[in-house]
Amino acid sequence: NNIVAIVGRPNVGKSTFFNRLIQRREAIVDSVSGVTRDRNYGKSEWNGKEFSVIDTGGYIKGSDDIFEGEIRRQVELAIDEADVIIFVVDVEEGITPMDEEVAKLLRKITKPILLAVNKVDNAMREKDAYEFYNLGLGEYYTIAGMSGSGTGELLDALADLLPEPEEKDENVEALPRFAVVGRPNAGKSSFINALIGEDRYIVTDIAGTTRDAIDTTYNRFGFEFNLVDTAGIRRKAKVKEDLEFYSVMRSVRAIEHSDICILMIDATRGFEGQDQSIFWLAEKNRKGVVILVNKWDLVEKDTMSTRDYEKKIREELQPFTDVPILFVSALTKQRLLKALETAVQVFENRKQRIATSKLNELMLPIIENYPPPALKGKYVKIKFCMQLPTPTPQFVFFCNLPQYVKEPYKRYIENKLRENFDFSGVPIDIYFRQK
Numbered sequence: 001n002n003i004v005a006i007v008g009r010p011n012v013g014k015s016t017f018f019n020r021l022i023q024r025r026e027a028i029v030d031s032v033s034g035v036t037r038d039r040n041y042g043k044s045e046w047n048g049k050e051f052s053v054i055d056t057g058g059y060i061k062g063s064d065d066i067f068e069g070e071i072r073r074q075v076e077l078a079i080d081e082a083d084v085i086i087f088v089v090d091v092e093e094g095i096t097p098m099d100e101e102v103a104k105l106l107r108k109i110t111k112p113i114l115l116a117v118n119k120v121d122n123a124m125r126e127k128d129a130y131e132f133y134n135l136g137l138g139e140y141y142t143i144a145g146m147s148g149s150g151t152g153e154l155l156d157a158l159a160d161l162l163p164e165p166e167e168k169d170e171n172v173e174a175l176p177r178f179a180v181v182g183r184p185n186a187g188k189s190s191f192i193n194a195l196i197g198e199d200r201y202i203v204t205d206i207a208g209t210t211r212d213a214i215d216t217t218y219n220r221f222g223f224e225f226n227l228v229d230t231a232g233i234r235r236k237a238k239v240k241e242d243l244e245f246y247s248v249m250r251s252v253r254a255i256e257h258s259d260i261c262i263l264m265i266d267a268t269r270g271f272e273g274q275d276q277s278i279f280w281l282a283e284k285n286r287k288g289v290v291i292l293v294n295k296w297d298l299v300e301k302d303t304m305s306t307r308d309y310e311k312k313i314r315e316e317l318q319p320f321t322d323v324p325i326l327f328v329s330a331l332t333k334q335r336l337l338k339a340l341e342t343a344v345q346v347f348e349n350r351k352q353r354i355a356t357s358k359l360n361e362l363m364l365p366i367i368e369n370y371p372p373p374a375l376k377g378k379y380v381k382i383k384f385c386m387q388l389p390t391p392t393p394q395f396v397f398f399c400n401l402p403q404y405v406k407e408p409y410k411r412y413i414e415n416k417l418r419e420n421f422d423f424s425g426v427p428i429d430i431y432f433r434q435k
């Protein structure tokens with residue numbers, strides 16, 4: 001759940017550095033779309049410490065203009081949301097006024113900061129880098145994002161700053177961890193308040209302070225669960241798209257900390273780009289998802305039926321359509337119990353383990369009936385399958401020619417699994433391996 005933010009002015013090589021960081025692994029790279037800009041988000045791991053990297057430097061596309069206010073917001077965002085900040089500067093340019101501005105903001109905070117002096121690819125440059133002591137941020141790391149030199153030392157330092165991963169006690173029956181996510185004004189706070197019966201999402205405007213995601217255990221309607229509360233602070237964003245992005249940042253943290261994401265959308269607005277980003281994040285992180293279409297009390301029932309509405313949402317979810325969608329109202333408290341019940345069910349679906357004998361009895365005849373198509377005259381023979389003992393459902397099929405099994409067949413297998421077992425709301429991974 002560690003978040004590392006990369007800050008710095010444009011053209012210092014933040015993106016190259018970002019790509020290098022997340023290359024270490026089959027990364028989840030994509031941009032979380034804001035309104036007019038994209039920001040990068042990826043996953044990485046070093047010395048056994050996992051972290052998410054956010055390249056906060058998304059600027060208005062196709063424009064080289066960079067306003068001071070823009071960079072200030074970028075840094076404030078990092079200060080609010082990240083655990084560690086990597087500040088990238090460029091040795092070729094030396095210290096620019098904008099670097100000084102950023103340093104000034106960073107000197108005021110107590111969060112760990114790593115100063116990365118980029119484009120240092122020879123001894124001469126090493127000497128030039130001395131000048132960055134003048135930023136008043138202490139020791140720096142010289143790197144060359146392009147070749148990757150120096151990034152190892154920087155990452156060692158980063159890993160040292162991150163907490164040791166928590167030891168999971170397998171014997172303790174874990175409670176479902178729900179994160180309520182969605183766009184601003186979707187009704188998340190209203191939903192939570194209605195659910196747990198108290199006003200606990202109080203909006204405050206204290207700048208520069210952050211709380212980490214916290215689990216609070218609740219027992220409601222006979223269910224015990226943890227609600228993942230992200231930073232209770234909401235910065236008063238001056239710009240609309242900032243507000244949107246803050247909410248995405250907060251969602252990232254909540255999603256990573258949860259088992260199940262309760263994605264709330266506003267029925268009067270529909271399933272929009274931002275909703276899709278959040279859904280995508282949950283799916284990539286292999287979390288269970290329940291979609292709540294909130295404010296259903298405001299929708300004229302004769303203009304739009306639940307069935308039509310649901311169909312439209314499912315189109316947006318392609319190809320991952322097996323997700324529970326419920327129509328609720330946080331205001332009139334309609335179907336909130338059902339929502340909770342469904343979330344608990346998705347949690348159960350996600351952790352179910354299917355006995356190997358049962359799985360083979362079911363799947364082998366299905367495969368026999370419709371085997372993978374032959375390729376170059378060769379036949380794929382699937383002999384055996386099993387579910388792996390992983391936190392999220394993963395199935396492995398052992399066969400002679402795994403490389404011959406293509407996406408459409410994997411989807412066919414996935415559909416068959418979903419037809420026969422309840423995995424609704426849960427992403428499934430399917431692998432073909434040689435025994």
Ligand code: GDP
Binds near residue numbers: 190294296298329330
């Ligand atoms: P959040 O930003 O997602 O936490 O959204 P809030 O819970 O603050 O709700 C935003 C606005 O929508 C508030 O004015 C709520 O009163 C209103 N609202 C929330 N849920 C409902 C609902 O089910 N029906 C109606 N009519 N209004 C709602």
